[in-house]
Amino acid sequence: MDVRPAVEADFEAIVSLYRDVVDAMHGSPYDAHWDMDYHPTESSLYESLEAGDLYAAFDDAREGRVLGAFVLNAQQCAGYEQALWSTAASDDELAVLHLLAVSPDARGRGVGDALIAAAKDAARSREARTLRLDVLADNAPAVALYLRTGFRDLGVFPLVYDGVFAVSAHLMDFDVTEAGERVSSDDAQAAPRTLLCPASLAACKLCPRRCGAARAEGVAGACGAADTLRLARAALHMWEEPPISGEAGSGTIFFSGCPLKCVYCQNHEISTGNFGIEVPPERLVEIMLELQNQGALNINLVTATHYAHLLPYAVAEARARGLSIPIVYNTSGYECVSAVRELDGIVDIWLTDFKYADKRLARTLSHISDYPQQAIRALAQMKRQIDARGGIVFDDEGIMQRGIIVRHLVLPGHADDSRRVLRMVWETVGDVPISVMNQYTPNAAMRAAGGELARAVTDEEYELVLDCADDLGFTQMYWQEGGAVDESFTPAFDTTGVLPKQ
Ligand code: SF4
Secondary structure, eight states: OEEEEOOGGGHHHHHHHHHHHHHHHTTSTTOOOOBTTTBSOHHHHHHHHHHTOEEEEEOSSSTTOEEEEEEEESOOOBTGGGSOOSSOOOGGGEEEEEEEEEOGGGTTSSHHHHHHHHHHHHHHHTTOSEEEEEEETTOHHHHHHHHHTTOEEEEEEEEEETTTEEEEEEEEEEEOSHHHHHHHHTHHHHSOOSSSSGGGGGGOOSSTTOOOOOGGGTOOOTTSOOSSEEEEEEEEEOOSOHHHHTTTOEEEEEESOOSOOOTTOTTHHHHTSOOOEEEOHHHHHHHHHHHHHTTOSSEEEESOGGGGGGHHHHHHHHHHTTOOSOEEEEEOSOOOHHHHHHTBTTBSEEEEEOOOSOHHHHHHHHSOSOHHHHHHHHHHHHHHHHHHTTSOEEOTTSOEEEEEEEEEEOOTTOHHHHHHHHHHHHHHHOSOOEEEEOOOOOOHHHHHHOSGGGSOOOHHHHHHHHHHHHHHTOOSEEEOSTTOOOGGGSOOOSOTTTSOOO
């Protein structure tokens, strides 16, 4: 793929690309609400071409085929002045990225990443210090793409395009100087931990609910957690994905409580009932070492989101005392980007759910409507961290040592949303290992309520979702045989392993 400034001969193909992109985006989760009659118009694109500001990516395999495009200039629309930019720059020291577009036929080929890399290079060659952009507040896949490629999100601001169109958009920037590149690629390690520390319990914002509970004073948050650590079970578990459980088992530690309250939860005794035993953080360290001694292939922290403030201490202490196996962070996917960033270097494997694409479904079933946007941003950050550390690594036995697996539980009656989830994952992080599960089992509340969630997933529904994953191009996929609904997937929450043996 070659990305270069466009010339007159490319123009028709570039306009055609923008038309295709506008059509494909319409009504999709990544709709930028472009309209070729208003923005971008053919004449505005031509002005950019004449100014040398229009760039395009070309397919090496098919001469003249345009895979994507962008415009780079120094024009900030009204509202940019509200952001506290990471890098101060005079007007002639900044570049602004506009209209980044990828052909619908070329998604998943790294075109977006290549365009962004080219935009950074072009900004540098113009002697800019910083590259800025705006992206509509509800365009979660685009936000995720920019976060994954190192941009900083300054927040959402009211902007006015062309003096007419009022929108809410994220303002983001990237320091294109050499020092900035270094900081960006290493920001997690360099950043002090301001969230994952005991002080954050004063007004808890550990998860995206940001309920502000005074946990340090013993007040429980929406997750059920207060100032003490509660654990429900710590034991070897054989039924995670093969590269996690292997033959020997994964050393799972189930934390009590959960920021989500999914109505169909299989683990409702611990998620909603907060079942468990209070233990000091030192006991968490001992448990990790005991699981390693039992032969665990990894330490699998199941729903530790609301106790993540303890992990920097607990993992460092366990490492100092001989813990050598990977740390798996097994999460609902509803995570703050800042928490994920601060877990870099602590977590080796992200085993992350992606539950819903539809925020109404998230509100109905998990009582939160921002699940898709939070999950997509967190996922992008997880992938970026794994890439920055050198990518996914397996040992000789095929056991994952570093990496990411995105899980999705297919829900009865919601195969369409499952397919949208897979598309979102593909658009955000491309070909990552995915685990598509059909083990949904109606709990007592769902059976009593009746409706679609009172039954299991049909073979036809499951096949539809698996076919979608194939069609998108996922090459590393785990799936389940049979209708699951096996009690071994949901172990007994009897506090096994939580207390020291007498
Ligand atoms: S982790 Fe719990 S207490 Fe903290 S913000 Fe989330 S729900 Fe609230």
